[in-house]
Amino acid sequence: MRLIDELRAEHTLIDRALGSLRTWVEVGGDAADGERFWKFFRRYAGDFHHAREEDSLFVALHAEAELPLDRGPMAVLKADHERLGALLDQLHPLLKDAQRGEQMTALAVEYSRGLWLHIDAENSVMLPESEQRLRRLNIHELPSRPPTGEEQAALWDGQALVERYAELPDREVMRGDGCIMCPAYGNTCRGLEREWWNESEWSEHGDRFSGD
Ligand SMILES: [Fe+2]
Numbered sequence: 001m002r003l004i005d006e007l008r009a010e011h012t013l014i015d016r017a018l019g020s021l022r023t024w025v026e027v028g029g030d031a032a033d034g035e036r037f038w039k040f041f042r043r044y045a046g047d048f049h050h051a052r053e054e055d056s057l058f059v060a061l062h063a064e065a066e067l068p069l070d071r072g073p074m075a076v077l078k079a080d081h082e083r084l085g086a087l088l089d090q091l092h093p094l095l096k097d098a099q100r101g102e103q104m105t106a107l108a109v110e111y112s113r114g115l116w117l118h119i120d121a122e123n124s125v126m127l128p129e130s131e132q133r134l135r136r137l138n139i140h141e142l143p144s145r146p147p148t149g150e151e152q153a154a155l156w157d158g159q160a161l162v163e164r165y166a167e168l169p170d171r172e173v174m175r176g177d178g179c180i181m182c183p184a185y186g187n188t189c190r191g192l193e194r195e196w197w198n199e200s201e202w203s204e205h206g207d208r209f210s211g212d
């Protein structure tokens, strides 16, 4: 499905840009690039990427596949978008004035780790599951849209920034695939099967979970 392919490709750039942001924050770089990083994450990752997940993919999963928006994976991912957007708002004045220091580092670390884990959950669970479920309903395409002028400019900024700043490796973040790696698992989400499976899925595959 084109929308899902687009979202995956966007994840690759956003993922790299987070590593570049960490380099700019913790190692250094051109002061003017702080605002460019902000624009990329606000206009491209937020207004363009997260918005199409919510406005197209989540809407279809709720309306067509009857999956809940108020709990489970979609509620978790939507809450992530809001939480990460608020962190970015806090980072903005510091990035704009290139105010490197403890506060900027702490916010950039929290933002990058949060968004990396969010991308892992989407790539390994949300996107493949969505595509499969929609295909079963005979839905092979979903609405998408091209970026606005501002979003496109933010994309070009992001592409330039990842070339300019090599990614800073973060050895403390535990990244990986599947619900088990998601910070929400067992906390605000009981995992894909318990949140999304219907009666017939449980009778078909539920023996995998017998004993718990
Ligand atoms: Fe997302």
Ligand SMILES: [Fe+2]
Pocket (backbone or CB within 6 Å): 007, 011, 049, 050, 053, 119, 122
């Ligand atoms: Fe995403």
